[in-house]
Structure formats: structure tokens, C-alpha cells
Amino acid sequence: MAKHLLLPSGASGKIVTAISFTALSEGLTGSNTHLHEQGQLVLSMQGVVACEVADNHWIVPPHCALWIPAGVPHQSRASSNAHGYFLFITPSASTLPDECCTLSISAMLREMIIELCEGRSDRTTLSKDLITHLLVEELIAMPRVSTHFPIPADSRLQRVAEALIQAPDSRRTLEQWASFGGMSERTFSRQLFKDTGMSFGKWRRQLHLMVALKLLAEGKSVQQVAGDLGYEAVTSFIRMFKLALGTTPAKYVSLPSVGYKGQ
Incomplete structure (x- = not known):
């Protein structure tokens, strides 16, 4: 199966890029297997997101997020009522795991992700950098949850x-x-x-x-x-x-x- 390299828009020079998604109908990337130069965090706020990564079926329920390291081919699907966020994180900027895993996401971390994506547009660069660095630090400390079925x-x-x-x-x-x-x-x-x-x-x-x-x-x-x-x-x-x-x-x-x- 072909693997496509996808880059988040506006990601150049950023440690973390946050993008919201809403699944108006079932599906996100469909049957297209792709990968990213950055690590990707898939955060479900409502509904269910499912990902296929390295011969494993993963479910991303609300209150959790799936971490996909940089360069790992995957595809994503979502229920028709799903919405949430994709975070793209520069590999050199964190010590996040080098294998896929589901993380339990705290309320504070969720609010930081929302703020990065949809918050005040008048924030200074310093303010955004502080949120970004704290977000990455918090991510590393989040406990893992087993939500995958190995094939x-x-x-x-x-x-x-x-x-x-x-x-x-x-x-x-x-x-x-x-x-x-x-x-x-x-x-x-x-x-x-x-x-x-x-x-x-x-x-x-x-x-x-x-x-x-x-x-x-x-x-x-x-x-x-x-x-x-x-x-x-x-x-x-x-x-x-x-x-x-x-x-x-x-x-x-x-x-x-x-x-x-x-x-």
C-alpha cells in the first residue's frame, strides 16, 4: 500500500502545531496510509477515532489521545459525530515514546491544546512558547492506557x-x-x-x-x-x-x- 508524506499546514519552524478536526461523516484519511515528519497526537474530544498502525488496531476514546511517532505509516477513521485535535510535534523537541501508545489526557492538558488551536489570537510569541513547552512536558508525564488490538x-x-x-x-x-x-x-x-x-x-x-x-x-x-x-x-x-x-x-x-x- 502506498504511503504518503503529509505535512501540517503552517508547521514550519514550530515545535507544536495544533489543528482541529470534525468528522461530518465517517472517515478522516479513509484508506490512505500516510506518515508525517513530526510525531502526531490524535486527541478525541467527542466520538471515537480509530487508527491502524503497524498491524495494530487502535481506538482513541474521549479523554484519551493516541501518540504516533514521526515516520510511522498509519491511517485514521472517525465516527460521524467525532471531533478533536491533531497535534504535530517536532521529534527533537521531546522525549515522547518511540512507539505508538494511548495516553490518558488531563483536563489541564486538554485546555492547553484547545488554547493553542483556538485561543487568543493576540498572544505573544513568548506566551505561546510557554504553553507549548509546558504542554510537551505534561504529555510526557501522562499515564498510558491500553486501547489497541494487535493483529x-x-x-x-x-x-x-x-x-x-x-x-x-x-x-x-x-x-x-x-x-x-x-x-x-x-x-x-x-x-x-x-x-x-x-x-x-x-x-x-x-x-x-x-x-x-x-x-x-x-x-x-x-x-x-x-x-x-x-x-x-x-x-x-x-x-x-x-x-x-x-x-x-x-x-x-x-x-x-x-x-x-x-x-
Whole structure:
């Protein structure tokens, strides 16, 4: 697949360039795989943004941001109600990770990003530089959140991954999925761990977490999401969610939303 180099407008000479986006219909870059000379932060303020990076499917739920290092090919999609910001950061200006990761974004950091993109136009260069340097420093300190589903390199496991994505509520056992992939249970488990570093149970739970974040952001109730993922007991779903994100689905949904200033 072709990889296109995209440069943010007006980025020359800036440590950080902030650009807002609004998805009036589903999609941002569509099927175009591209990369940037700068590192890119994808911040979701509302709705859900999904990115495909290095054989991993990432979900960027509200209150979080995906960090994509400079030079890493990726493509992005968004739900039709999504809006947020892209930040482009000069690689030499920070010690942000050299691998993709999802960061939990504090309220103060979100406000700084909004200010850089849509704030006062009469700010002095010194004022903007102070905000920029503090923003980068805060980004480095943000905790990571696991919101990606790794796609194995093995073609047999890729087939299983595609089937799971199509039917996340499937309750097939490990033995049944191994048979579906044309492998013994032992070979399946060994190859999956080699390709993803995860057991089958953890791998499937990771997919469930991503789907849950997307459905909750779309307004579905906790009970509906649990049912869509095949959980017989809502409490089991809540337990899985809390173990992954440190809070219950209901509390996550009730987090204060960030005001958006449409352009």
C-alpha cells in the first residue's frame, strides 16, 4: 500500500502545531496510509477515532489521545459525530515514546491544546512558547492506557482475528478457535503469544475493551454493551472494564465532557 508524506499546514519552524478536526461523516484519511515528519497526537474530544498502525488496531476514546511517532505509516477513521485535535510535534523537541501508545489526557492538558488551536489570537510569541513547552512536558508525564488490538503476523491467526472483529460476542472456546485456524490448541497458544505477547483470554478481552469503548461513546448503555459482547452477566463485563481502565463503564461515561468550539 502506498504511503504518503503529509505535512501540517503552517508547521514550519514550530515545535507544536495544533489543528482541529470534525468528522461530518465517517472517515478522516479513509484508506490512505500516510506518515508525517513530526510525531502526531490524535486527541478525541467527542466520538471515537480509530487508527491502524503497524498491524495494530487502535481506538482513541474521549479523554484519551493516541501518540504516533514521526515516520510511522498509519491511517485514521472517525465516527460521524467525532471531533478533536491533531497535534504535530517536532521529534527533537521531546522525549515522547518511540512507539505508538494511548495516553490518558488531563483536563489541564486538554485546555492547553484547545488554547493553542483556538485561543487568543493576540498572544505573544513568548506566551505561546510557554504553553507549548509546558504542554510537551505534561504529555510526557501522562499515564498510558491500553486501547489497541494487535493483529498477529501468522496468517492463520489473522483469520481468527478477522472473525473475532466481525463477531466479538462469539463464545467459542480456545480449542474451537484453534480448530477454526487449522491448528492444535498448543500451537495456537504458542504462536499467538509469540506474535502478540498475549494469552488468548487477554487478547480477546483486549478486543472487547476496544469495542466497549466505541459502543459506550456512541451512547449505548452498559447493559447493551455487555450483551453485544456476549457477556451473560453484566457484572463480568464491568469487572473486565474496571480491571483494564481502573474505573467502571458507568463512571467512565459520566466523566465530564470537554466543551468544543466549532469552527
